[in-house]
Amino acid sequence: MKEYKMEPLNTFNYDRPVIEKGYANQTLCIDISDFVISVKPVTEKMKNVFIGGKGFDLWLLWNAVNNTTKWNDPENAICIASGPMGGTPVYPGSGKSIVTTISPLTGSVIDSNVGGYFGPYLKFSGFDALEVTGKSLKDVVIFIDGIDEKVQIFKASGLPDDSYTLSATLTEHFAKGKPRNISVVSTGPGAKNTRMGCLNFTWYDLKRKRARYKQAGRGGIGGVFADKGIKAIVARWNTVTTKTNNPADANTLKDVGRKHSREVVELDPKQNQMAQIGTTHLVPIMNDFDLLPTHNFQYGQHSEADNIGQEVFRRIFDPGYDGCWMGCTLACSHGVKDFVPLTGPYKGLKVFVDGPEYETIAGCGSNLGIFDPHTIIEMNFYCDTYGLDTISVGTSTAFAMECFEMGLINESHTHGMNLLFGNRSAALEVVHQMARGEGFGQIIGRGVRQMKVIFSRDYGADPDLMQDIGMEAKGLEFSEYMTKESLAQQGGYGLALKGPQHDEAWLIFLDMVHNFMPTFEKKAEALHWFPMFRTWFGLCGLCKLPWNDVVPEDNKDTLEPAKVMKHVEWYADYYTAVTGRQTTADGLIRMSEAVYNFQRIFNLKMGFGQREHDNIPYRAVGPVKTVEYESRTERYDKQLVEKHNVDITGKTTEEKIVLLREFREKLYEKLKDAVYKRRGWTNNGIPTKETVKRLGIDFPEVLELLRAHGVET
Amino acid sequence: MIKVNGEKHSWYQGMTIKDLLNNFNKSHLYAVVRINDKHISMPYFEKTLIPDNSEVFLIPMIAGG
Known part of the structure; x- marks a missing residue:
């Protein structure tokens, strides 16, 4: 490794506050334009309205930016927070960090929920949230040392560019012999050269003696980080026990934490076995139900899907404890040991790969027509170390591949690259080009929305067709589930605040398989309750998996x-035990509603957040091309006849596609009406005066914004 | 003899997953079943035979990502 240097530019000494009932009661603000470090208090209002985690991030970001702020403006902030329960070792899934910024892909607020130790270490060091603004001309490393009570900014030179080696280097540099005390946030060269950069958050794996990482993947946060000139942010903290978070009622906390932990230990082996195989079980299951995206979401099934499913990864994953936070009994963050890449700068070297998870397998595998686990693992490794989001990389590359197959683009545009589905070496080369900022990979790295503009403007491709098959909404690429047969999940994606990511609502099985929500009202109710409850995890520093990926036997x-609901009630008890604030299952939903509606209004502030912005490409709704329709003719014909009373006799496939589209698009608009009504929004998708008053977010700026958009206040 | 969610359960030659689920309340809630380490989804319940001495797990609703 080459020599590196870190010279201190500023040191800020502080007295670490005692954590009180899950809160440090202050935030850390760093303006790296002139290396100013300061502390802001957390007010009771912040705790009452925004709770913590994503709520705190949004409030800090709201106050940092104005309605014209672009992702690469100095005032754009990267905010990272844990939450009141973040850092609790006795309750499974309690170590998450939530990151927000203005996204280079969407132009509005993006949020990402990530594992690793950073958020808890930041809080125990004395800060509920970190807000970084400004831009540095020099590469800097920010070091938050909760043990020695100081924050330092270093000018860094000679450090590795890629996140894999950079994380290991900085862990060793700051560890003082105790690497478990360190968590590093970093990105890689892909984040500098694309709009889909991710952040890697580390934790130290004592058994394997290495820094490992999880990703804050969505929306290009890594690009903002790199644009600011931040090489890494490092937190240092000491031993963590239940007392570290100073909960209001430690005995109740231990009781409820043990109950949930024991249940996971007892039932996960009988249910999804996530402690052994992570989320890879979803691959064959999604495939069986025609939900696994293949070939740019054209189809939901492929005969080779078992090659990249859980039976294969069960053999490939390195066995052992894989919790991304201390004491998590679900421990689903698996990895591959001694993997040897066939391409790129690590070609021929043994590396440890964190992952893959379901989304990466589907995005970088089936959706590209690739059913080879080695290629998927290699793409996973390079996306992470280059600082690229595997979902946006997968969905964007899939779009480019379909355009190539359809002749909308050709080899003269791809610099000679053959981008047919299933071309493994081309898919890997795209990732390397993204990291180098070269060739056609650089174009793909701008994301689906920008590719549609470029292909149409520069290459003469049909914009309407690309609008139908380009799987993005609000500028963000779809995550990896088929939605054609689930209207509720079309809403789950289309109505999601940040764009089509499944973390708000995953309703496909409930809707399509179990038929739990046959009416619009029931779908709307689900598209209220589930996004609200899922939002709550991000307010508190928690992972949602222990809630519903292991369920009680009764x-x-x-x-x-x-x-x-048994788990929801445990979470209410957990919240009360930590914060001392009494709550119930309904109370959790109410907390989220305030933050959720505030984020919707934040979108409005940034020029989005209205009905038209909840549109989705037709590929998410139904078959665009004749081959898609004809691959499932029986299903679509039956729907036309039985559901829509159409006489299909003598009709061509093209005619039937037009008719089906008309019906399905109307249903989606009707769903919007029902959901907006349930959420207390206008027919244009804007929260009403009554809604913001009820939720306590009727701040003057909010009311002014509503008035400016025609909402009566 | 097979085991279902850890409990012993009678078995007969030709028993399918669909046959087995007929013995349980609210079996419609199970869209996926695991036989030993292999997941079988609802579309294949009717034609998938359960081997003798299998460990069968009725997987609760799939909750997704």
């Missing part, structure tokens, strides 16, 4: 099994 006998 759950099926409850009134609403999809909600797993």
Whole structure:
């Protein structure tokens, strides 16, 4: 490794506050334009309205930016926060960090929920949230040392560019012999050269003696980080126990934490086995139900899907404990040991690969027509170390491949690259080009929305066709589930605040397989409750997996099994035990509603957040091309005849596609109406005066914004 | 003899997953079943035979990502 240098530019000494009931009660603000470090108090209002985590991030970001701020303006902030329960070792899934910024892909607010130790270490060091603004001309490393009570900014030179080696180097540099005390946030060269950069958050794996990482993947946060000149942010903290978070009621916390932990230990082996195979079980299951995206979301099934499913990864994953936070019994963050890449700068070297998870397998595998686990693992490795989001890389490359197959672009545009589906070496080369900022990879790295503009403007491709098959909404690429047969999940994607990511609502099985929501009202209710409850995890520093990926054995006998209410009630007890604030299951939803509606209004502030912005490409709704329709003719014909009373006798496939589209697009608009009504929004998708008043977010700026958009206040 | 969610359960030659689920309440809630380490989804319940001495797990609703 080459020599590196880190010279201190500023040191800020502080007295670490005692954590009180899950809060440090202050935030850390760093303006790296002139290396100013300061502290802001957390007010009771912030705690009451925004709770913590994503809520705090949004409030800090709201105050940092104005309605014209672009992603690469100095005032754009990167905000990172844990939450009041973040850093609790006795409750599974309690180590998450939530990151927000103005996204280079969407132009509005993006949020990402990520594992690793950073968020808890930041809080225990004395800060509920970190806000970084400004831009540095020099590469800098920010070091938050909770043990020695100082924050330092270093000018860095000679450090590795890629996140894999950079994370290991900085862990060793700051560890003082105790690498478990360190968590590093970093990105790589792909983040500098694309709009889909991710951040890697580390934790130290004591058994394997290495820094490992999880990704804050969506929306190009890594690009903002790199544009600011930040090489890394490092937190240092000491031993963590239940007392570190100073909960209001430690005994109740231990009781409820043990109950949930024990249940996971007892039932995960009988259910999804996530402690052994992560989320890879979803690959064959999605395939069986025609939900696994293949060839740019054209189809939901492929005969080779088992080659990249859980039976294969069960053999490939390195066995052992894989929790991305201390004490998590779900421990689903698996990895591949001694993997040897066939391409790129690590060609021929043994590396440890964190992953792959379902989204990466589907995005960088099936959706590209690739059913080879080695290629998927290699793409996973390079996306991470280059600082690229595997979902946006996968969905964008899939779009480019379909355009290439359809002749909308050709080899003269791809610099000679043959981008047919299934071309493994081309898919890997795209990733390397993204990292180098070269060739056609650089174009793909701008994302689907920009590719549509470039292909139409520069290459003469049909813009309407690309609008139908380009899988982005709000500028963000779709994550990896088929939605054609689930209207509720079309809403789950289209109505999601940041764009089509499944973390707000994953309703495909409930809607399509179990038929739990046959009416618009029931779909709207689901598109209210589930996004609200899922939002709550991000306010508190939690992972959602222990809620509903392991469920009590008697759950099926409850009134609403999809909600797993026993666990929801445990979470209410958990919140009360940590914060001392009494709450109930309904109270959790109310907390989220305030933050959720505030984020919707934040979109409005940035020029989005209205009905038209909830549109989705027709590929997410139904078959665009004749081959798609004809691959499932029986299904679509039956729907036309039985559901829409159409006489299809003598009609061509093209005519039937037009008719089906008309019906399905109307249904989607009707769904918007029902959801907006349920959420207390106008027919244009804007929260009403009554809604913002009820939720306590009727700040003067908010009311002014509503008035400016025609909402009566 | 097979085991279902850890409990012993009778078995007969030719038993399918669909046959097995007929013995349970609210079996419509199970869209996926695991036989030993292999997941079988609802579209294949009717034609998938359960081998003798299998460990069968009825997987609760799939909750996604």
